[in-house]
Amino acid sequence: MTEQALVSIVVPIYNRHKYLDTCLKSILNQTYQNLEIILVDDGSTDDSLKICERYASEDSRIKIIRNNHAGVSMARNSGIENASGKYTVFIDSDDTVAKEHCEYAVGILEKFKADICCMKLMDINDKAKETKAVIYNQVMELSKEQAMELLINDGYLCDKVYKTNLLKRHPFPKGKMFEDTWTLHYVFDEADKIVYSPVTTYFYEVRNDSIMTNMSSKTIADQFESSNDRYSFFKKNYPTIAPKMNVYMLIRALRYCTYCPKNYNRQLFDQAKTIIKTSPVDPKTLDRRYQITMKLFRFSEPLALLIFRLRKLTNS
Secondary structure, X not given: XXXXXXXXXXXXXXXXXXXXXXXXXXXXXXXXXXXXEEEEXXXXXXXXXXXXXXXXXXXXXXXXXXXXXXXXXXXXXXXXXXXXXXXXXXXXOOOEEOOOXXXXXXXXXXXXOOOEEEEEEEEOOOOOOOOOOOOHHHOEEEOHHHHHHHHHHXXXXXXXXXXXXXXXOOOOOOOOOOHHHHHHHXXXXXXXXXXXXXXXXXXXXXXXXXXXXXXXXXXXXXXXHHHXXXXXXXXXXXXXXXXXXXXXXXXXXXXXXXXXXXXXXXXXXXXXXHHHHHOOOOHXXXXXXXXXXXXXXXXXXXXXXXXXXXXXXXXX
């Protein structure tokens, strides 16, 4: 019998004791058994570490790494550095996976001799909880252009499974949010074969304290800067794909100019301003709030910035 490939599961954790039990139970319930479960505690101040230690005492596949609150990018990097599996899976500590998550992904990767398997994720509130079995004739090998286009519409880190050696060569940027947007296009670019399966095995929930609900200047700046890095990469290396990011980049630029003070990062502000003023996107195709913001900014930058500041003061 062929020995199963070792799979490293990396779970970055910071103050997630409310959800950690459910997450870890879904991992330990995997039908695929040859796992290395790496729990990276990023300096939690709640009971998260105690929960990790309890599970580690009960299952020898679990190992704990302790970081000094260096951020999620460095937590993921610590996990990758300590990963010895052929493949790596990322699971956020407030999410869950179907029991077949690893089995399906590894089966696809091995059958198709692929480097990355892209699957689907779903809001836990939308799911019927049943996961359909993989039908191998529905698995599609992606061209590089198709894979890069997938990142525009589905740039999530966690609904994909990767050969570990690819990730080791492309660490996440220190101190940055949106680490997947900063990194995945470089990982995809180096991969020899990328496949896609329509199966849904990863379940998430948007919470009030998640990065997607955080409107701080740093969050908005990291979101714009990471997107702009990817956009520049596409323009240089995949010029047919870059125009498909035009709407995406325009919205990121509008958000940046709306929420970040002009003096927060002058270089980023100027980049965002250039995108807004030169974008080929028809404003009528945008959501009404972005239409108004774009027209106002093009009409008068000082007036637009004044209105943005007043709006922030009113909402604060």
